[in-house]
Amino acid sequence: MRVTTWNVNSAKQRVPRLLPWLDQRQPDVVCLQETKLTDAAFRELLGGPLEERGYEVAVHGEAQWNGVAILSRVGLGEVVAGIPDGPGFPHPEARAVSATCGGIRVHSVYVPNGRTPDSDHYHYKLAWLAALREQVAAGPKEAIVCGDVNIAPADADVFDPAAYVGHTHVTAPERDALAQLQALGLRDVIRDRWPDKRVFTYWDYRAGMFHQDLGMRIDLVLASAPVAGRVQAAWVDRLARKGTGPSDHAPVVVDLDEAPDGDIGPMVPPPSAPVKRGKTKLPQSPPGQ
DNA sequence: ATGTCACGTACCACGTGA
Numbered sequence: 005m006r007v008t009t010w011n012v013n014s015a016k017q018r019v020p021r022l023l024p025w026l027d028q029r030q031p032d033v034v035c036l037q038e039t040k041l042t043d044a045a046f047r048e049l050l051g052g053p054l055e056e057r058g059y060e061v062a063v064h065g066e067a068q069w070n071g072v073a074i075l076s077r078v079g080l081g082e083v084v085a086g087i088p089d090g091p092g093f094p095h096p097e098a099r100a101v102s103a104t105c106g107g108i109r110v111h112s113v114y115v116p117n118g119r120t121p122d123s124d125h126y127h128y129k130l131a132w133l134a135a136l137r138e139q140v141a142a143g144p145k146e147a148i149v150c151g152d153v154n155i156a157p158a159d160a161d162v163f164d165p166a167a168y169v170g171h172t173h174v175t176a177p178e179r180d181a182l183a184q185l186q187a188l189g190l191r192d193v194i195r196d197r198w199p200d201k202r203v204f205t206y207w208d209y210r211a212g213m214f215h216q217d218l219g220m221r222i223d224l225v226l227a228s229a230p231v232a233g234r235v236q237a238a239w240v241d242r243l244a245r246k247g248t249g250p251s252d253h254a255p256v257v258v259d260l261d262e263a264p265d266g267d268i269g270p271m272v273p274p275p276s277a278p279v280k281r282g283k284t285k286l287p288q289s290p291p292g293q
Numbered sequence: 294a295t296g297t298c299a300c301g302t303a304c305c306a307c308g309t310g311a
Contacts, residue, residue, distance in 0.1 A: 013299075013311085014298090016299095017299070038311090040299075040300075067300095068299095068310095117310080117311065119311090208295085209297035209298055210295055210297045211295065211296050211297085212296070213296095213297095252298075252311085
């Protein structure tokens, strides 16, 4: 099963890149971010072409900004739009959608940018991440969080750490919030696969940043242990960032092996009723590299 | 000194968000 995530920076503008990419890469699950379309406009624009290709669609969008979606051709159930009781700015925005696809709880997320570390938007970003953590924690343990997290997990994930001092995406509170999400037992599958490689997913359109490979790794696939254990391949599709009319983000592609039988349970066992089988106990924090 | 793109509104340019 091939699971992917891509911040397309306007689904409408990206149609000429998105549809050929689906045909080329044949993903089973596609998490999209920054669709920038209402649900009605998304279905009007892409409903037909996606149905032809065998995809069911879960969308959560708005007219101008944000917007997320999940496309799946391995089933799409129990769709939840947004983060129930999550924070807004000031009103809730279309930044998350989740669904069960091929037995995995899939979350497509577009984490707030944060703008500047002294802004209200930055505090909103941190609160939003905490709410996402609670939502994932309350869900099944077969889980995968995919999307634009607008955080570079480590200094190795930015082209020049010095250039980002004092900016969002690299501050300790942001990284801590991401680490707390990962502390549910979520593995960063790209970094696991490429521990020492220079690997980015986003390059600013300006100043030939892509051509010089001056980017950031802010689009992540975070997989719970049972899913991370099935990873057969994990890579960034830089080809999709090249050529005419690309998004400023590249897709992340993850291939999973077949699921083993059984052993379905909650992400975090209730304290009053601990899971005693102990067969696939989740670590309290990700093991060190 | 932002070498870009996309958004809406409003017109052939600008403010905003990223």
